[in-house]
Amino acid sequence: MPITLHCDLNATPTSLRHPWRKCVGSGHATLALRADWQAQLRQAHDDLGFQYIRFHGLLDDDMGTLICQSNQFVYSFFNADQIFDFLVSIGMRPVVEMSFMPSTLSSGGDIVFHYKGNITPPRHPEEWGELMRRLAAHWVDRYGIDEVAQWYFEVWNEPNLPAFWTGGQLAYFDLYETTVRSIKGVDTRLRVGGPASAGNAWIPEFQEFCKSRDLPADFISTHYYPTDAFGEIGADTVTQLEHAPLDVMREHALSARAQAEGKPLLYTEWNITSNPRDPQHDGSFAAALATRIVMGVDDVVDAYSYWTFSDIFEENYFPSQPFHGGFGLMTLHGIKKPIYQALAMVAKLGERHYPVPQSHPTVMLWIGDAHVLCINQAMPRHDIREEAITLTLQLQPGQRARKVDIHRIDAENANPATLWQQWGEPGYLSAEQVSSLKLASEPQPNDIEFTGTAKTLSMSFTVAAQSVNLIAIEWEVT
Numbered sequence: 001m002p003i004t005l006h007c008d009l010n011a012t013p014t015s016l017r018h019p020w021r022k023c024v025g026s027g028h029a030t031l032a033l034r035a036d037w038q039a040q041l042r043q044a045h046d047d048l049g050f051q052y053i054r055f056h057g058l059l060d061d062d063m064g065t066l067i068c069q070s071n072q073f074v075y076s077f078f079n080a081d082q083i084f085d086f087l088v089s090i091g092m093r094p095v096v097e098m099s100f101m102p103s104t105l106s107s108g109g110d111i112v113f114h115y116k117g118n119i120t121p122p123r124h125p126e127e128w129g130e131l132m133r134r135l136a137a138h139w140v141d142r143y144g145i146d147e148v149a150q151w152y153f154e155v156w157n158e159p160n161l162p163a164f165w166t167g168g169q170l171a172y173f174d175l176y177e178t179t180v181r182s183i184k185g186v187d188t189r190l191r192v193g194g195p196a197s198a199g200n201a202w203i204p205e206f207q208e209f210c211k212s213r214d215l216p217a218d219f220i221s222t223h224y225y226p227t228d229a230f231g232e233i234g235a236d237t238v239t240q241l242e243h244a245p246l247d248v249m250r251e252h253a254l255s256a257r258a259q260a261e262g263k264p265l266l267y268t269e270w271n272i273t274s275n276p277r278d279p280q281h282d283g284s285f286a287a288a289l290a291t292r293i294v295m296g297v298d299d300v301v302d303a304y305s306y307w308t309f310s311d312i313f314e315e316n317y318f319p320s321q322p323f324h325g326g327f328g329l330m331t332l333h334g335i336k337k338p339i340y341q342a343l344a345m346v347a348k349l350g351e352r353h354y355p356v357p358q359s360h361p362t363v364m365l366w367i368g369d370a371h372v373l374c375i376n377q378a379m380p381r382h383d384i385r386e387e388a389i390t391l392t393l394q395l396q397p398g399q400r401a402r403k404v405d406i407h408r409i410d411a412e413n414a415n416p417a418t419l420w421q422q423w424g425e426p427g428y429l430s431a432e433q434v435s436s437l438k439l440a441s442e443p444q445p446n447d448i449e450f451t452g453t454a455k456t457l458s459m460s461f462t463v464a465a466q467s468v469n470l471i472a473i474e475w476e477v478t
Helices: 029-033 035-048 078-089 125-143 168-186 203-212 237-243 248-259 284-296 338-348 416-422 431-440
Strands: 003-008 023-028 052-056 066-069 072-075 093-098 152-155 191-197 219-223 265-270 303-306 363-367 371-376 387-394 401-409 445-447 450-452 456-463 467-475
Touching: 003 363, 023 029, 023 035, 023 265, 029 035, 029 052, 029 078, 035 338, 052 303, 072 125, 078 093, 078 125, 093 265, 125 168, 152 168, 152 219, 152 265, 168 191, 168 203, 191 203, 203 219, 203 248, 219 248, 248 265, 248 284, 284 338, 284 363, 284 371, 284 401, 284 467, 338 371, 338 401, 338 467, 363 387, 371 387, 371 456, 401 450, 401 456, 416 431, 456 467
Parallel strands: 003 387, 023 052, 023 303, 052 093, 093 152, 152 191, 191 219, 219 265, 265 303
Antiparallel strands: 066 072, 363 371, 371 467, 387 456, 401 445, 401 467, 450 456
């Protein structure tokens, strides 16, 4: 039986804030010096409207930010400036993750990732504070306080995980106090926040610490992945997602929203899974699940930073295989994955959508002024099938449709990994193959039949399992 849905375009619409456009992630600061990284970010900014970007390792030794020569500290902010100059030039800004520890300041040799980010507390907190002061003062001098006051300074990355911080909670709080006092000492308008935690952790404790020490916290930042509570990192993510509720991301966002106590809430990392080599990242399942997630948190969070915009990413090693399950919205070659195209469809809804009464277990619709966004999505190993839908819109006075078409993202449409698999999964691509895959990544319009009266518009269409579908309505000009 077809699913029958109705929507009244005369009803009061709900606003759409699109917090997923506020920020997007990348892996490691030195990658931002690459020409291909910059080209892909420029495209993602132009296509999807990303405003900020966040990455690890701005203070790592390979950035040269602070080293020791002949027992003297040598500060060099040139590489960081090159990155921020580029961001400003394309209309973007940084969420400045203050990490990891320059080895010359570190209290130990513990490291993370192949690029050897030092994860220990500073040996002398005042030296860390001086680095924070110098950086903030330098950027204010270079870019002006009106610009830098719009940046976000986030203290560290996931300090609640021993893999990223050896000092524990109290040492992190001490690090935050040193950081915020140093940066605010340059100008109180600079925005500093934390706890940059994994899994929504430490927010109440961080808030209490800041209150007890009379410390500003201009925003609350944390991370969450749908797989966080359902198994260890690196485990079978299909099984993890099988047990994750469909609304798990909204539930945790609401919890963090309450704990933020009115402060801006920034999720500075999320993805459909936390596995950096997950084939699900490359297909239409990711597109459908991500669409559900971003629409589900739209009214809850202030920023929702997808991790990451590109597969140009090398926390463990630098890959070469074109489709390897990387975190990115785009492949190494800049081929748009289904999730990239899905976010472009979400953006098409505009700044509001009309309520649609619906209760189907896999199908959800959102209706904007000239577009209908429809997903057919379920977690792995849950029942799902192709669905037929009949949608009737109650029109506003004077509305009349001239044309209606549908763009599909599913296993067979806008899914370039399928074409690559048909080729036998070549490890390296020619320029001609890259061009073919880029073409295959683009959703193609197909007309759908509709019937209209002076008061209603009705249309029927089918949606594949694990799909995202955008219906575009061309209204007659009166």
